[in-house]
Structures are given as structure tokens and as C-alpha cells.
Amino acid sequence: xxxxxxxxxxxxxxxxxxxxxxxxxxxxxxxxxxxxxxxxxxxxxxxxxxxxxxxxxxxxxxxxxxxxxxxxxxxxxxxxxxxxxxxxxxxxxxxxxxxxxxxxxxxx
Amino acid sequence: xxxxxxxxxxxxxxxxxxxxxxxxxxxxxxxxxxxxxxxxxxxxxxxxxxxxxxxxxxxxxxxxxxxxxxxxxxxxxxxxxxxxxxxxxxxxxxxxxxxxxxxxxxxxxxxxxxxxxxxxxx
Numbered sequence: 001x002x003x004x005x006x007x008x009x010x011x012x013x014x015x016x017x018x019x020x021x022x023x024x025x026x027x028x029x030x031x032x033x034x035x036x037x038x039x040x041x042x043x044x045x046x047x048x049x050x051x052x053x054x055x056x057x058x059x060x061x062x063x064x065x066x067x068x069x070x071x072x073x074x075x076x077x078x079x080x081x082x083x084x085x086x087x088x089x090x091x092x093x094x095x096x097x098x099x100x101x102x103x104x105x106x107x108x
Numbered sequence: 109x110x111x112x113x114x115x116x117x118x119x120x121x122x123x124x125x126x127x128x129x130x131x132x133x134x135x136x137x138x139x140x141x142x143x144x145x146x147x148x149x150x151x152x153x154x155x156x157x158x159x160x161x162x163x164x165x166x167x168x169x170x171x172x173x174x175x176x177x178x179x180x181x182x183x184x185x186x187x188x189x190x191x192x193x194x195x196x197x198x199x200x201x202x203x204x205x206x207x208x209x210x211x212x213x214x215x216x217x218x219x220x221x222x223x224x225x226x227x228x229x230x
Contacts, residue, residue, distance in 0.1 A: 048216040095167045097155035
């Protein structure tokens with residue numbers, strides 16, 4: 001198995017750009033996906049296959065990555081973007097899923 | 109539209125069993141892999157298990173191997189999670205989720221149910 005590491009918390013001023021990162025060995029072999037979760041709600045797929053936006057996701061969300069790092073960038077952050085964000089991929093075996101610990105995004 | 113509705117959660121004593129179900133609609137269930145993911149109170153997401161579109165391939169997390177079993181019934185469009193030997197640390201909201209890959213596991217969870225709460229307590 002493998003782990004994905006995220007910063008526990010990040011803050012951003014309204015309208016500014018924020019990058020949330022995810023690190024893990026499995027990202028050398030498998031692309032990341034990103035999920036947004038607001039309190040009391042189920043997770044929502046935001047980015048898949050490293051840099052593809054899921055259906056209905058605003059274009060201010062983008063994904064990137066290289067080597068052992070994947071990133072989620074929000075450009076022009078809105079108040080409604082305040083949420084927990086989780087990265088995910090397969091583990092190094094390819095047979096299991098794995099989630100990062102999550103990043104709590106606060107919009108100031 | 110895609111709908112995933114979990115059921116079967118509740119309060120159960122340590123060491124007992126519980127079976128969760130997920131009813132799927134709005135897509136060709138038999139063509140997509142399905143996952144179970146859980147979230148303990150105030151904690152992050154934990155991937156638990158996946159089953160391929162035809163039920164022939166299954167993988168599960170180390171934390172539940174030998175205790176939890178994923179299965180599906182494509183004739184009924186349902187996904188199940190049999191949970192045995194439950195422990196207090198299994199207390200969580202359990203989500204089912206649809207894989208994005210058509211007849212191929214991609215591990216991108218594009219639709220999620222609203223979850224069902226399992227509480228393991230004496």
C-alpha cells in the first residue's frame with residue numbers, strides 16, 4: 001500500500017488563487033483525482049485523471065501534477081469553495097484505492 | 109440521473125455483523141465497477157473495497173480484509189458490503205460510489221451516495 005500526504009489546512013483570500021498539494025509514491029504511476037466535501041454532504045468528484053474537470057465543475061478548478069506530487073488549483077476562489085478537499089489515487093500495487101488525509105480550505 | 113442509495117446502517121454491538129446495501133439507478137449498473145468508502149466521525153475518507161463491473165474482481169483494504177466482503181447483484185442493481193466481527197473503530201458513515209471506467213476500473217469515483225451511518229457500540 002502507499003500513503004498520500006496533504007497539508008491539513010490552507011486559507012485563501014476571497015478572489016485569490018490557492019493551490020492544494022498531495023504527495024505520494026503512487027503518483028509516479030497513477031494519476032490523482034480530487035474530491036470536494038462540504039459539511040454534512042457526500043464527497044464530490046472535482047478533478048480526475050490528473051487534470052480533467054468532472055461534469056459541472058467550474059473552470060476555476062484545475063489539476064496538475066508531476067512525479068510524486070499532484071495539485072489542485074482554484075483560481076478566483078469563491079466563498080462556496082470553502083470545503084475539505086481530498087486527493088486520491090490507486091496505491092503502488094494498483095489494486096487498492098487510497099485517499100490523502102484531506103485539506104480544509106478556509107476562504108477569508 | 110445517477111442515484112446511489114445506501115441502506116442497512118444502524119447501531120450494532122462489537123463482534124456482531126451488519127450488511128449494507130446500495131441501490132443504483134440511472135445508469136447501466138452492470139457496466140461499471142463500484143466502491144465502498146467510509147468516513148469516521150470528524151475524520152477523513154478511507155477507501156474500503158472495489159468490485160469490478162461483472163463481480164469477478166474484488167480488492168479490499170488491509171484494515172477490513174477478512175472481515176468485510178463486497179459483492180454485487182447485477183440483476184437487482186445492488187451493491188452490498190457484508191461486515192463481520194465489527195469493532196468500535198468501524199464506526200463511520202459508509203458510502204457507495206460508482207467508478208468512472210466503463211468495464212474497466214479507473215478508481216475515479218464519479219458518483220457517491222449520501223451514506224449510511226454505522227455505529228459499533230455496546
